[in-house]
Structure formats: C-alpha cells, structure tokens
Amino acid sequence: MKLRNTLLAWASAALAAATPAFAAGATDGHHHDHGNATIGEAEASQVSRTVEVEMRDSMQFVPSKLSVKQGETLRIVVKNTGQLTHEIVLGDEKDLKAHAKLMKKFPEMEHAEPNMLTLAAGKTGELVWKFSRAGVVNFACLQPGHFEAGMKGQVRVAAIKARAKDTTKENSHAH
Ligand SMILES: [Cu+2]
Numbered sequence: 001m002k003l004r005n006t007l008l009a010w011a012s013a014a015l016a017a018a019t020p021a022f023a024a025g026a027t028d029g030h031h032h033d034h035g036n037a038t039i040g041e042a043e044a045s046q047v048s049r050t051v052e053v054e055m056r057d058s059m060q061f062v063p064s065k066l067s068v069k070q071g072e073t074l075r076i077v078v079k080n081t082g083q084l085t086h087e088i089v090l091g092d093e094k095d096l097k098a099h100a101k102l103m104k105k106f107p108e109m110e111h112a113e114p115n116m117l118t119l120a121a122g123k124t125g126e127l128v129w130k131f132s133r134a135g136v137v138n139f140a141c142l143q144p145g146h147f148e149a150g151m152k153g154q155v156r157v158a159a160i161k162a163r164a165k166d167t168t169k170e171n172s173h174a175h
Pocket residue numbers: 059085086087141142143146151
C-alpha cells in the first residue's frame with residue numbers, strides 16, 4: 001500500500017511536470033470545467049457537428065484524421081469495435097508521449113478527464129471538445145503499447161482569421 005502510494009505520488013509528480021491539465025485531476029480529485037486552454041474546452045451546449053471514430057484492435061482509429069474549423073465544437077462519438085480495451089486522449093504530442101510512457105510503468109493507472117475516454121470492448125462513448133486554437137491537436141490510445149503501435153490520429157484545426165494575440169503560452173483559468 002505504501003509502495004503503491006509512493007508510485008502514484010511519483011506518477012502524479014511526473015504528470016505535473018508534463019501537463020498541468022492531468023495534474024489538476026490527479027491531485028485535487030475533482031473536476032473543474034476549465035479544460036486545457038492549449039487545445040480547447042469542452043462545451044456541450046455548443047456542439048456544431050458530430051463525428052464518429054472507430055477504435056480497432058489493429059491499433060487504428062478510423063478515421064485517424066479529422067478536420068475542423070477554429071472555434072468549432074465537435075461531438076466525437078467513439079466506438080470500440082475490438083476485443084481489447086482502448087482509449088482516446090486528446091492532447092499535444094509531447095504530453096501524449098509522456099503520458100504513454102507513464103502508462104507503461106503504471107498500467108493500472110486510472111484517469112478521468114474531459115479530454116479522454118476509456119472504452120471496453122464493444123462500448124461506445126463520446127467526447128465533446130471545442131477546438132479553439134488553429135493548428136493540430138493529436139489524439140492517441142494510451143493503453144500500454146498501443147500508442148507505440150501507432151494508435152493515434154490528428155485533428156487539423158483550420159484558422160478562421162489571423163489573430164494578433166498569441167494564446168500559446170496561456171493556460172490560465174478564465175473566471
Ligand atoms: Cu488502443
């Protein structure tokens with residue numbers, strides 16, 4: 001028990017270094033709806049489109065590439081058609097890689113955040129996400145080994161208009 005706590009504390013610390021969004025969930029044990037400002041925020045009331053993504057045991061998301069316009073809120077209906085548990089986690093590639101490494105060390109690690117969804121074989125779930133920044137948002141399955149096997153994809157967010165303000169570094173809470 002003590003060892004496990006220590007491992008979890010270490011995992012939380014490592015995640016804190018990797019991504020503020022994961023750390024918030026790991027340390028305070030409850031959920032804010034701030035989302036992660038670097039990739040967007042979940043706003044269920046503003047869904048403009050629904051897309052379906054299938055998870056397969058061949059370590060693929062189908063489709064693995066999605067396109068949205070900046071500011072668009074998507075409902076992503078995710079269906080696991082395989083025999084294995086899969087998950088989808090939205091984030092930037094650096095965070096996803098760091099998280100995938102941790103999952104290999106601590107495969108029992110559980111998480112529940114607005115930017116991720118874990119689905120057992122045959123299950124369907126959905127994520128609602130607003131893509132507020134132009135660029136690329138990556139997604140991946142972080143079940144141990146799946147990311148490395150290529151289970152990942154991208155959402156390309158097309159810019160509507162160039163903006164003078166650079167929000168890249170902002171990860172603040174807008175209250
Ligand atoms: Cu998977």
